[in-house]
Amino acid sequence: MNRVVLAVGALVAAPLLIFLALSFRSNPNVIESPLLGTAAPAFELLDLDSGSRRLGDLKGKPVVLNFWASWCVPCVAENAVLADAARRYAGQVGFVGIVYQDDPVRIRMFQAQLGEWGPALMDPAGRTAIAYGVYGVPETFFIDRNGTIVHKITGAVDRASLERVLRDML
Amino acid sequence: MLFAKTTGAVGAALAALVVALIPMAASASGSQASADLERIVGPPAGHVLVGRGLEEATEAVASLMRCPVCQGLSVATSDTELARSIRVQAQEMLQLGYTQDQVLDYFEYSYGEFIRLAPKPEGFNLVVWIAPGLALLIGIGLVTLRLRGQRPPTPVEASVPSPEDSELDTYLSQVRREVGPSGGPGAGGAES
Numbered sequence: 001m002n003r004v005v006l007a008v009g010a011l012v013a014a015p016l017l018i019f020l021a022l023s024f025r026s027n028p029n030v031i032e033s034p035l036l037g038t039a040a041p042a043f044e045l046l047d048l049d050s051g052s053r054r055l056g057d058l059k060g061k062p063v064v065l066n067f068w069a070s071w072c073v074p075c076v077a078e079n080a081v082l083a084d085a086a087r088r089y090a091g092q093v094g095f096v097g098i099v100y101q102d103d104p105v106r107i108r109m110f111q112a113q114l115g116e117w118g119p120a121l122m123d124p125a126g127r128t129a130i131a132y133g134v135y136g137v138p139e140t141f142f143i144d145r146n147g148t149i150v151h152k153i154t155g156a157v158d159r160a161s162l163e164r165v166l167r168d169m170l
Numbered sequence: 171m172l173f174a175k176t177t178g179a180v181g182a183a184l185a186a187l188v189v190a191l192i193p194m195a196a197s198a199s200g201s202q203a204s205a206d207l208e209r210i211v212g213p214p215a216g217h218v219l220v221g222r223g224l225e226e227a228t229e230a231v232a233s234l235m236r237c238p239v240c241q242g243l244s245v246a247t248s249d250t251e252l253a254r255s256i257r258v259q260a261q262e263m264l265q266l267g268y269t270q271d272q273v274l275d276y277f278e279y280s281y282g283e284f285i286r287l288a289p290k291p292e293g294f295n296l297v298v299w300i301a302p303g304l305a306l307l308i309g310i311g312l313v314t315l316r317l318r319g320q321r322p323p324t325p326v327e328a329s330v331p332s333p334e335d336s337e338l339d340t341y342l343s344q345v346r347r348e349v350g351p352s353g354g355p356g357a358g359g360a361e362s
Binding site for chain 1: 239252255280
């Protein structure tokens with residue numbers, strides 16, 4: 001009887017242990033996007049000056065698409081990194097920011113204090129964020145020349161990661 | 171689930187009205203979103219829903235989706251801005267005649283299967299559906315085995331003499347022979 005109980009216990013515990021062991025192999029901070037390798041969802045949004053901007057306008061050029069908000073602390077940290085990259089890759093890479101659950105006044109104040117690295121597009125009801133499967137901010141999507149999402153960074157973008165991805169895209 | 175089904179010309183007219191009214195289809199970004207909708211889940215495959223039927227269908231589909239920024243809450247029960255946006259968008263899709271499956275497929279496209287509170291019963295997911303039943307059966311089997319082991323002996327089993335009983339019988343017969351038919355050792359007079 002004891003052997004039967006042990007065998008059944010092992011049968012139940014083994015898959016759980018294997019599952020746990022496999023989980024250690026992945027980074028819990030990385031949220032994989034099912035959109036990697038697929039066409040970037042198209043959008044047409046208004047910037048802070050009510051100018052219409054479309055993703056299609058940047059066709060043929062790699063795009064760094066960053067979802068951010070003025071209330072987001074990591075967004076403050078990554079703003080300088082994005083501003084620096086936008087300056088160095090000007091003309092080669094398109095840098096676009098999509099505002100997540102925020103209002104234009106605060107965005108203008110944020111940009112006035114910390115600098116501006118690209119258009120900040122308003123996203124009514126978060127439709128574009130939902131289309132990109134955004135969980136929170138900041139999240140950055142990298143779109144290649146063909147309009148395919150090739151990489152995603154969850155959380156603040158650091159200089160080294162940004163450089164590596166951009167070099168791969170160019 | 172109560173769906174307000176419409177057919178023929180009435181349905182077409184309602185669909186046109188809904189498309190004209192909802193902001194998603196009316197705005198510039200909405201037309202892009204509509205194009206993406208078609209690309210991802212195809213044309214609407216259901217009936218245009220309105221009124222109470224629409225509310226119930228929205229509630230039903232929202233209760234099947236996980237709020238992406240919550241801990242264990244559905245889109246229906248969460249009050250976060252993201253959950254509210256997903257609810258609104260789901261309702262707009264249902265208004266346009268998309269089915270519940272199409273709505274779920276659309277959000278799954280961008281959020282992955284994580285968005286589904288109940289994973290699809292296919293592939294590895296089958297473990298989730300089968301394991302609880304299997305575990306229950308194994309549990310019942312173990313309990314049954316254990317109970318059988320503790321069952322009191324039946325009368326038939328009790329009447330079968332054990333080896334110990336046979337040995338005792340041998341000694342008992344020997345004692346009876348030595349003592350004799352009259353009873354105890356003192357039956358034939360006491361020695362002095």
